[in-house]
Structure formats: C-alpha cells, structure tokens
Amino acid sequence: MDVKKIDVKTKTMGTVAVDSDKIIDFPFGLYGFESYHRYALIEAEYKPFVWMQSLDESNLVFLLVDPFIIVDDYELDVDDKTLSEIGVDSPADVVVFSIVTVPSDGGPVTANLQGPVVINRQNNNALQVILSDVKWTTKYNIVKALKEKGVK
Structure with a gap:
C-alpha cells in the first residue's frame, strides 16, 4: 500500500511532509478544543x-x-x-498517548494521565477520555518519573 505525503504547516518546524497514515481525526475534538478535529502525528526531536x-x-500543537x-x-x-x-x-487496535505540559516558567514537565488520547490505529479516529480513577492526575511529573526509572 502506497502511503502518500501531506504537507503540514507546523507551529515551530515550518512545513513538514507527513505520511497520510499519521493523520488522525477527533470526531468530538479535544476538551477545550472541540472545533479542531484533524491532527498530524510528527516525531519529535527528543524521544x-x-x-x-x-x-x-x-x-495549535500538543506534545x-x-x-x-x-x-x-x-x-x-x-x-x-x-x-x-x-x-x-x-484493545490491540488502540494506541494511547498523554498530553504533555512544558511550563514557560521552568516548572516541572508534566503529563495528563487523567485525560489520555486514545487512537484507533485501524481507522485513525481518536478521542480524549477522562479516567475516573483518582490515582491518575493531570499533572504527573514525567521528568522525575523517568529519572527514577533510569531513562535519560
């Protein structure tokens, strides 16, 4: 199957060619961004x-x-x-991501574990869900967590 490229105008990287299979659609949008439905997944410089x-x-871009x-x-x-x-x-069809917040004031880099993004890898439709388990927070300190796990 041939995957075609789509030119995507980005906030920080100019125009980037993205494989069409990396385009996802949020039929209901994200919380607070309900009117924006289509997004491209682009590898970041830092894994x-x-x-x-x-x-x-x-x-409008999310990490x-x-x-x-x-x-x-x-x-x-x-x-x-x-x-x-x-x-x-x-469940094998699902890819899950957390939205990362990088505060401009130098505060801790956090991940929203309470409101993950769920992507159906079969059709590239996605949604943001809110988990009811109070164990998961919207401001989970990921730098601290990765250091504790020995990830650099």
Missing part, C-alpha cells in the same frame, strides 16, 4: 515524544508521550461504548 499538530490551526513508558502500572478503564465511538473492536 519518546511526539508532536500532535492541528491541521486546522498551525498555532504527546506514551504513558506506559512513564508509569509501569498505568491502566485505562474505558468502557466499550466509549471506544465504539471511534470504531475500536479490540
């Missing part, structure tokens, strides 16, 4: 991060990280009805 660049607004890299016992309890909204048939 393990990924940029999620809006295709609708070049100034993502795989939460399972940060927290060994991270788990999502999302009901099948919610997952069916993006066509998920099997």
Whole structure:
C-alpha cells in the first residue's frame, strides 16, 4: 500500500511532509478544543515524544508521550461504548498517548494521565477520555518519573 505525503504547516518546524497514515481525526475534538478535529502525528526531536499538530490551526500543537513508558502500572478503564465511538473492536487496535505540559516558567514537565488520547490505529479516529480513577492526575511529573526509572 502506497502511503502518500501531506504537507503540514507546523507551529515551530515550518512545513513538514507527513505520511497520510499519521493523520488522525477527533470526531468530538479535544476538551477545550472541540472545533479542531484533524491532527498530524510528527516525531519529535527528543524521544519518546511526539508532536500532535492541528491541521486546522498551525498555532495549535500538543506534545504527546506514551504513558506506559512513564508509569509501569498505568491502566485505562474505558468502557466499550466509549471506544465504539471511534470504531475500536479490540484493545490491540488502540494506541494511547498523554498530553504533555512544558511550563514557560521552568516548572516541572508534566503529563495528563487523567485525560489520555486514545487512537484507533485501524481507522485513525481518536478521542480524549477522562479516567475516573483518582490515582491518575493531570499533572504527573514525567521528568522525575523517568529519572527514577533510569531513562535519560
């Protein structure tokens, strides 16, 4: 299968050619950004991060990280009805990311473990879910967690 490239205007990297299979659609948008639906996933310069660049607004970009890299016992309890909204048939079809916050004041870099982004890798539809487990916070200090795990 040939994957075509799409030119994506980014906030910080100019225009970048992105494989069409890296374009995801949020039918309901993200919380607080409900009117923006299409995003491109772009590898970040620093692993393990990924940029999620809006295709609708070049100034709207989110930094993502795989939460399972940060927290060994991270788990999502999302009901099948919610997952069916993006066509998920099997847990194996799901890719999960947390949105990262890098404060301009030099505060800790944090990940939103309470509101992960769930992507159906079969159709590239995505949604943001809110986990009810109070164990997961919106401001999980990922630099501290990665250092404790010995990740540089």
